[in-house]
Amino acid sequence: MGCGQGITANVVAAANPRANVHAVDFHLAHIASARAMAKAADLGNVTFHERSFEDLVDGAGPELPAFDYITLHGVYSWVGPETRRAIVRFLDRALKPGGVAYVSYNSLSAWAPLLPLQRLLQEYARNAAGNSVEAVRQGMEFAEALQAAGAVTLGGPELLRRVRNPGPLDENKHWAYLAHEYLNAHWQPLLHADVARDMAAAALTYAGAAHIFQNEPTLTLSAAQRALLAGIADPTARETFADYCGQEGHRCDVFARDARPLSPQRRDAKLRDLGLAQIAPIALPFTIQAVDGPVVLEERVYGPILAALAEAPRRVGDLLDLPAVLESGQAPSPRDLVLCLTGLGVALPVIGGLDGGILPSVQRFNRAQSAAAMADGRAVAFLASSVGGAGLTASAAEAMLHHGLQTGAPMEPALLVDHYLGPFQVMAFANNPAELDAEAQRRFALTSAIDHAQRVTLPVWRRLGMV
Ligand SMILES: C[S@@+](CC[C@H](N)C(=O)[O-])C[C@H]1O[C@@H](n2cnc3c(N)ncnc32)[C@H](O)[C@@H]1O
Helix, strand or coil, X not given: CCCCCCHHHHHHHXXXXXXXXXXXXXXXXXXXXXXXXXXXXXXXXXXXXXXXXXXXXXXXXXXXXXXXXXXXCCCHHHCCHHHHHHHHHHHHHHEEEEEEEEEEEEEHHHHHHHHHHHHHHHHHHHHCCCCHHHHHHHHHHHHHHHHHCCCCCCCCHHHHHHHHCCCCCCHHHHHHHHHHHHCCCCCCCECHHHHHHHHHCCCCEEEEECCHHHHCHHHHCCHHHHHHHHCCCCHHHHHHHHHCCCCCCEEEEEEEXXXXXXXXXXXXXXXXXXXXXXCCCCCCCEEEEECCEEEEECHHHHHHHHHHHHHCCEEHHHHHCCHHXXXXXXXXXXXXXXXXXXXXXXXXXXXXXXCCCCCHHHHHHHHHHHHHHHHHCCCEEEEECCCCCCEEEEEHHHHHHHHHHHHCCCCCHHHHHHHHHCCCCHHHHCCCHHHHHHHHHHHHHHHHHHHHHHHHHHHHHHHCCCC
């Protein structure tokens, strides 16, 4: 719901050819580009509906089947109460028994200190000249001046500096983000308790956080916080109060219909059967910074596990039964192994077959993606995986490598760069040493990134049946 440009829906359809995917958004241009992406890869199992959520429950929408999974990312706290009610009604009606809903939203406990500033920017924008980006920029300058003149309820200078700081984004993109986030008339950060109550109306109960580390209190809470929260019997209240201890601003919650909790023994038995596929390297020993101190993944335990995963996807049970792991005397529980490796983004959980080979739908989709990335000069491409039902993003250099592999381009990194950019012609820059330097640096960075992708990313693609 609210599929935007349909990237996830398309990746999921390509990576799960037996799934039947429907994606809804009322934004015409988004749906058009989502359909074009599906068409380019000849995906027959995804349908995009240019509809509102209200249409889906008012009888104006298409006939849809019942769903095993319904997901909404970046939607629920950006729409008004009427729309949230339509979403809940749709979940109530359309999710199968045993189905799972994913709902992400801005968490009120983390965003509350920003509310006075957000409302000021919104009110200021009503009378500001220019577009919304100009309006938020002017509003921010006014807020800073007001704050410097002693406005006490705006939040301290540190808070305003944090809002202004573009982080990894470039300045213009950051202002566009601020306009998008802060000037939205329906912007409504929510407590977990608010969302859990809404979901209860659709017979859904909270199952856990999609960001797997958020489910592990020993990582996210101090011993003192855990002790206090242990005295709260109601799980919804406990989860809500835990948010007051951390800084997590965007909750990604998973709710289930008719969830049947497993005993730890049954859960671990099931997890032993889960597959893991390595998607990123990690240097050992590796330290996870928990609130109360570091948790270290030791070489003698995780070294053999990662070495086995570097060869091929494996079952968790087989990893834990490796002789070197058993001999270490420190084998983690199935739960802790899955938690650490998936939580760190080192491995992808895999349900079902672990064998290699590329699905025809994945091959078509990835070909179309890398070709589009090259044609449009995009900085990022999205590639589907034949293992694990998911996908990975690819940088511009990785898209170039992927496209080069499909089209038989030379694989030596410098030659591959020449193949796409044309050979480096010093004469073309004869009158401008600065441009010459910039072009040389661009090529050097791209060549190094391709070299890295060949050594690190390509083995991952091969293990996951992505190329
Ligand atoms: C912030 S975007 C998130 C897009 C995408 N899920 C993502 O994570 O990139 C919210 C999307 O919800 C869609 N949307 C908002 N209200 C809607 C409604 N009432 N009916 C259908 N789509 C809606 C918007 O058009 C937009 O594409």
